[in-house]
Amino acid sequence: MSVAPEEPEVLDRRLDAAALDRRLDAVWQTPRGLWAALATVDHKIIGRRYIATAFVFLALGGLLAVAMRLQLARPEARVMSADRYNQVFTMHGANMMFLFAVPVMEAMAVYLVPLMVGTRNIAFPRLNAFSYWMYVAGGIVLWGAFVFDMGPDIGWFAYVPLSGPQYAPGKRADIWAQMITFTEVSALAVAVELVVTIFKQRAPGMSLDRIPLFVWSMLVTSFLIIIAMPAIMVASTSLILDRLIGTHFFNPAEGGDVLLWQHLFWFFGHPEVYIIFLPAVGMVSTLVVTFSRRPVFGYLGLVLAVISTGILAFGLWVHHMFVTGLPRLGESFFTGSSMAIAIPSGVQIFCWLATLWSGRPVLKVPLLFVYAFLFTFVMGGMTGVMVASVPFDTQVHDTYFVVAHFHYVLVGGAVFPLMGAVYYWFPKITGRLMSERVGRWVAGLVFVGFNLTFFPMHLLGLAGMPRRVYTYPAEMQWGSVNLFISLSALVLASGFLLFFWDAFRSLRHGIPAGDNPWDAPTLEWATSSPPPSYNFARLPVVSSAYPLWDERDALSVATGLRPDRREVLVSSVADARPEARESSPRNSIWPLWTAIATSIMLVWSIFTPWAVVWGSIPIATALIGWFWPKGVPEDDA
Amino acid sequence: MTARPLRLPALAAVLACGGCGTPWQSALHPGGAQAGGLLDLITIFTAVCGIVWLLVMIVTLLTLRRRRAGIEAPLPRDEGTERRPRRAVQAAVATTVVIIAGLTLLSFFVTRGLTADDPQALVVRVRAYQWWWEFTYQDPRPDQAFTVANEIHVPVGRPVRFLLEAPDVIHSFWVPSLAGKQDLIPGRSNEITLVADQPGVYRGQCAQFCGLQHAHMAFLVIAEPPDRFAAWQVAQRQPAPEPATDEASVGRRIFLARQCAACHTIQGTTASGTLGPDLTHVASRRYIAAGLLPTTRGSLAAWTADPQTLKPGNNMPMVPLGSDELSAVSAYLTSLR
Amino acid sequence: MNERIVLDVSHLTLHGKSSASVTWWGTFAFMLLEGTGFALLIAVYLYLESLASEWPLGAPPPDLGPGSVLTAVLIASLVPNYLIARWAEQENLHKVRIGIVIMTVLGIVPVVLRFYEFPALHISWDSNAYGSILWALLGLHLTHLVTDLGDTVVLAILMFTRHGANKRRLGDIQDNALYWNFVVATWLPIYVCIYWVPRL
Ligand code: HEA
Ligand code: HEA
Ligand code: CUA
Numbered sequence A: 001m002s003v004a005p006e007e008p009e010v011l012d013r014r015l016d017a018a019a020l021d022r023r024l025d026a027v028w029q030t031p032r033g034l035w036a037a038l039a040t041v042d043h044k045i046i047g048r049r050y051i052a053t054a055f056v057f058l059a060l061g062g063l064l065a066v067a068m069r070l071q072l073a074r075p076e077a078r079v080m081s082a083d084r085y086n087q088v089f090t091m092h093g094a095n096m097m098f099l100f101a102v103p104v105m106e107a108m109a110v111y112l113v114p115l116m117v118g119t120r121n122i123a124f125p126r127l128n129a130f131s132y133w134m135y136v137a138g139g140i141v142l143w144g145a146f147v148f149d150m151g152p153d154i155g156w157f158a159y160v161p162l163s164g165p166q167y168a169p170g171k172r173a174d175i176w177a178q179m180i181t182f183t184e185v186s187a188l189a190v191a192v193e194l195v196v197t198i199f200k201q202r203a204p205g206m207s208l209d210r211i212p213l214f215v216w217s218m219l220v221t222s223f224l225i226i227i228a229m230p231a232i233m234v235a236s237t238s239l240i241l242d243r244l245i246g247t248h249f250f251n252p253a254e255g256g257d258v259l260l261w262q263h264l265f266w267f268f269g270h271p272e273v274y275i276i277f278l279p280a281v282g283m284v285s286t287l288v289v290t291f292s293r294r295p296v297f298g299y300l301g302l303v304l305a306v307i308s309t310g311i312l313a314f315g316l317w318v319h320h321m322f323v324t325g326l327p328r329l330g331e332s333f334f335t336g337s338s339m340a341i342a343i344p345s346g347v348q349i350f351c352w353l354a355t356l357w358s359g360r361p362v363l364k365v366p367l368l369f370v371y372a373f374l375f376t377f378v379m380g381g382m383t384g385v386m387v388a389s390v391p392f393d394t395q396v397h398d399t400y401f402v403v404a405h406f407h408y409v410l411v412g413g414a415v416f417p418l419m420g421a422v423y424y425w426f427p428k429i430t431g432r433l434m435s436e437r438v439g440r441w442v443a444g445l446v447f448v449g450f451n452l453t454f455f456p457m458h459l460l461g462l463a464g465m466p467r468r469v470y471t472y473p474a475e476m477q478w479g480s481v482n483l484f485i486s487l488s489a490l491v492l493a494s495g496f497l498l499f500f501w502d503a504f505r506s507l508r509h510g511i512p513a514g515d516n517p518w519d520a521p522t523l524e525w526a527t528s529s530p531p532p533s534y535n536f537a538r539l540p541v542v543s544s545a546y547p548l549w550d551e552r553d554a555l556s557v558a559t560g561l562r563p564d565r566r567e568v569l570v571s572s573v574a575d576a577r578p579e580a581r582e583s584s585p586r587n588s589i590w591p592l593w594t595a596i597a598t599s600i601m602l603v604w605s606i607f608t609p610w611a612v613v614w615g616s617i618p619i620a621t622a623l624i625g626w627f628w629p630k631g632v633p634e635d636d637a
Numbered sequence B: 001m002t003a004r005p006l007r008l009p010a011l012a013a014v015l016a017c018g019g020c021g022t023p024w025q026s027a028l029h030p031g032g033a034q035a036g037g038l039l040d041l042i043t044i045f046t047a048v049c050g051i052v053w054l055l056v057m058i059v060t061l062l063t064l065r066r067r068r069a070g071i072e073a074p075l076p077r078d079e080g081t082e083r084r085p086r087r088a089v090q091a092a093v094a095t096t097v098v099i100i101a102g103l104t105l106l107s108f109f110v111t112r113g114l115t116a117d118d119p120q121a122l123v124v125r126v127r128a129y130q131w132w133w134e135f136t137y138q139d140p141r142p143d144q145a146f147t148v149a150n151e152i153h154v155p156v157g158r159p160v161r162f163l164l165e166a167p168d169v170i171h172s173f174w175v176p177s178l179a180g181k182q183d184l185i186p187g188r189s190n191e192i193t194l195v196a197d198q199p200g201v202y203r204g205q206c207a208q209f210c211g212l213q214h215a216h217m218a219f220l221v222i223a224e225p226p227d228r229f230a231a232w233q234v235a236q237r238q239p240a241p242e243p244a245t246d247e248a249s250v251g252r253r254i255f256l257a258r259q260c261a262a263c264h265t266i267q268g269t270t271a272s273g274t275l276g277p278d279l280t281h282v283a284s285r286r287y288i289a290a291g292l293l294p295t296t297r298g299s300l301a302a303w304t305a306d307p308q309t310l311k312p313g314n315n316m317p318m319v320p321l322g323s324d325e326l327s328a329v330s331a332y333l334t335s336l337r
Numbered sequence C: 001m002n003e004r005i006v007l008d009v010s011h012l013t014l015h016g017k018s019s020a021s022v023t024w025w026g027t028f029a030f031m032l033l034e035g036t037g038f039a040l041l042i043a044v045y046l047y048l049e050s051l052a053s054e055w056p057l058g059a060p061p062p063d064l065g066p067g068s069v070l071t072a073v074l075i076a077s078l079v080p081n082y083l084i085a086r087w088a089e090q091e092n093l094h095k096v097r098i099g100i101v102i103m104t105v106l107g108i109v110p111v112v113l114r115f116y117e118f119p120a121l122h123i124s125w126d127s128n129a130y131g132s133i134l135w136a137l138l139g140l141h142l143t144h145l146v147t148d149l150g151d152t153v154v155l156a157i158l159m160f161t162r163h164g165a166n167k168r169r170l171g172d173i174q175d176n177a178l179y180w181n182f183v184v185a186t187w188l189p190i191y192v193c194i195y196w197v198p199r200l
């Protein structure tokens, strides 16, 4: 047994700050050049890419929304054909949910969580790189298909039999199903990384009651992903099997069942919306604390609220199926459980309000978005409570009322906090502040535009307009309201455009931010902006939930790590007692090869089941390359 | 498409919803007890939730009363000052629990009210196809049963039980002015019971996305006094009238000779296809092609000439006909009252 | 920001064992998500059964032979699996080498047996939903058998190279053993579903 001898001189203790930075950077940096860029496993670089890619998909999905609004602005309009419209709304929904909303939240976490818990890289950094490549490949598959008029046209939840072999000939439904596989593989990978990072790589002293609330949110979100996403994998794989090799999971003529699809989908689909929402909750908590200048009111209550939302999320799925003819008594149970979600949501709202109430709120742009969030999300929550009622829902299910509900909670509940979070963390990521003045315009335009766009949809729904219609007859008299909505959507779009512009401009011309421009309390602000490749020269040690507020003069840190290899601290789950000095893998090109091999297999398997057999050979080869020891210091115990 | 001037007053009325929708397809304009009960429920929920929302917003705005212009040093933690907010939060959570418990109970009792069964009910079997509706009025005497498409008549005051079936994909049966919706699901049978309390024309529309022409899958429910309804029923049971003009009988010959008869049924002729709507009394209906066009001789001709342009992707192919043939067929179809 | 050194971690071990290592938790998380997948597929099986008028649907119950032998082999494999984890823990490379060869063989046998199991079902995947779910259950489990076998083979080769004598690799052996327990554990409910539920 040879264990690398511990040379006392290579420990960081003996080095002065400059020498330490130099040596750490030599070990952790991503060199210049394309190859190194493809091989990097730095969570910050991958996180940045992830965030940028997700926002590209937001812009693309938003453009699709504008296209829909053009078509719907007038009755009997012919901006696009029925076939195109069906692809467009499916692409909009699938893109927004699977390529924007879920990934963007994970992307923020990939960047932020390691910094917030005070470690040097995410757990399983190569898996992280793999996850990003899979995500990009999934996006390319979906959008590539759309460009070639092969975009899915079955709605984002792809109900059978419409998506089955008989009613969806061609490859459009397979594209949808396989896009699911890509995005789920990547989401699951990130979830595993985050769980392990949060459990095992927290700074010494960061016991459970000192974990930043955003990190708590991401922990619960990751568990939701791990438990919910297998359901959609089972569903989409069964669909592909039905379509490709003639199984009968969803064929009632041969013992299958149509509603089985809906159960599987919504067992995933409902938690999915909290997978999007809970990270936003964490962002709101973070912003509220920093900008009301006080520790959060009701830390324990907020944590328990997030956890109980996560648990309850698995008991609600039937509320998407209230009109499918399930037994009424059973449905009423799901009314009760759905409404019960209002309790933890209420706890959160009230704790934030109490924090703001007893704090000294500073209306910087991020907090503006929090107020926009409160206004909008609470309204969306109220309509959620309405549609949770079985009889109420029989009138508004599958109408624009539901479209209004979910945009209020998705855009108001998740995108507004996200935009606030971007204004907040942009300086950390880029070293420059976004413009406070432009930010106010963005917040105003988006807030007003959003409400003018989506509020009238409630009324349209009650006035009988179903969703997913490519047009409507003039005599229904929905025309003027729809025109109003479409015009308002342009205001909303201009707000987003301004947001993108501000971000681009600030990359180069923003005011340099310094380490901690908002005087925020959590660890990501303890390092420089942007952070060095190794995040922290010496790993922080914490003794409170607000380390930078409680120790304003100096940061407590640990020494004793080796600077000549990638080393991180592993700590215990509950009280974050240091347990080991683990090595963290080096950059590697193999995750990219593995992702390419996997992508080829997945796309190929739309056409023949043998792809699974032959396609797994290159995957296995790439995986061996990935894990085979390379004789670097990190291989040592 | 006719260009209409912008109606600015309608835009202004958006918030009041005076300007959106028509009474014949709207949850806000009930024509029966069920939809009326649902509207009451909707009103109560909206009022309660609206008030809660308002209260929360008032508190939200009040949090700004101590706002500062710039970032100051963080406030020290002081357990003493947390007591009042803690009480407030506890009270708010308790109120939330009470309110949602109340709403859940309310919802539960309204649900129970929805499923009242009535042995007196008229029974209609509904089969929803991509993208049209078939209704068969059941009768204990099989020869008295009859089939219509896309338009039904119901007697005012008498419950009608609809047995819902979908031979192809999922559709949803929804007449908002009369009741909530219910899905039609392949391999399963659902049902829904409606009562129209006021005579009138109510429009229903498929609410579940069912493919290309989901947007054009409407039907009409015409509620009329029992005697008018009975008369209608008698008329619908009759076979198709004999063509009264020469042109119409030529039309009938063409109809029976071409593919039409393979898909459509016309009682009293040899046409007995089942892939398309029953046309026995097609001209007695207000619209053709599931709400797409008002029934006129012109629209029947236009539809027959080119269904794929009018309703792209629908399951009726274009059957090539000369213009004389077309005119004759449309004359015949117009005579099917 | 100024720093104040409050802790020295140089004494810590370089490789945490079991719950002190990140790979252990990674394996745990993957078991959780795959276990959910198995649980859902079993739920689908029971759901379809609850809808069907007869069960099994249009076929006699599967033959017990191959499946039961496979079950026995899997259960028997738990013993050497337990031992190899212990030997790895004790850093006894020699015994680990023997154990990993045994585990490779015990990985191959079930894969072979599985190909006798499919015909013993007496139904094809495309006959009806019952056939579909049976094949899906066996197939999903087969992919786990094969991936774990692949992992075992690679580790076996590693053990006979210069990389074998390394705590980190021995940790991998332990995680692989942990995962094999999972593969066996998920099989048991599937075995009951496929072979015994139709006989109830
Ligand atoms: C971020 C995403 C998100 C969030 C957070 C929510 C939150 C909620 N949703 Fe929503 N929902 C969606 C996204 C989301 N939803 C989507 C995407 C769909 C449609 C999918 C599709 O069909 O395409 C949908 C559809 C949907 C349906 C199905 C409707 C239908 O198809 O007919 C239902 C039914 O119960 C529902 C209910 C709820 C409830 C009860 C909440 C609750 O969590 C809300 C709780 C919050 C509050 C209540 C506000 C704060 C609380 C207080 C201030 C306390 C005081 C409150 C009271 C006294 C009531 N949602
Ligand atoms: C997070 C998710 C999310 C988000 C952000 C949005 C955002 C928007 N959505 Fe969407 N929506 C869904 C999720 C989302 N939606 C889902 C799940 C469905 C259901 C789909 C289904 O039924 O299957 C749906 C359905 C849906 C419908 C119903 C379609 C139908 O049923 O027929 C409509 C109709 O108006 C709509 C509108 C909009 C609008 C106007 C926005 C706006 O907020 C968009 C604003 C953003 C922009 C306009 C982008 C602006 C950016 C630029 C202009 C940048 C220019 C480009 C570059 C710089 C490169 N959405
Ligand atoms: Cu039928 Cu929509």
Ligand SMILES: [Cu+2]
Binding pocket: A269, A270, A273, A316, A317, A319, A320
């Ligand atoms: Cu839901």
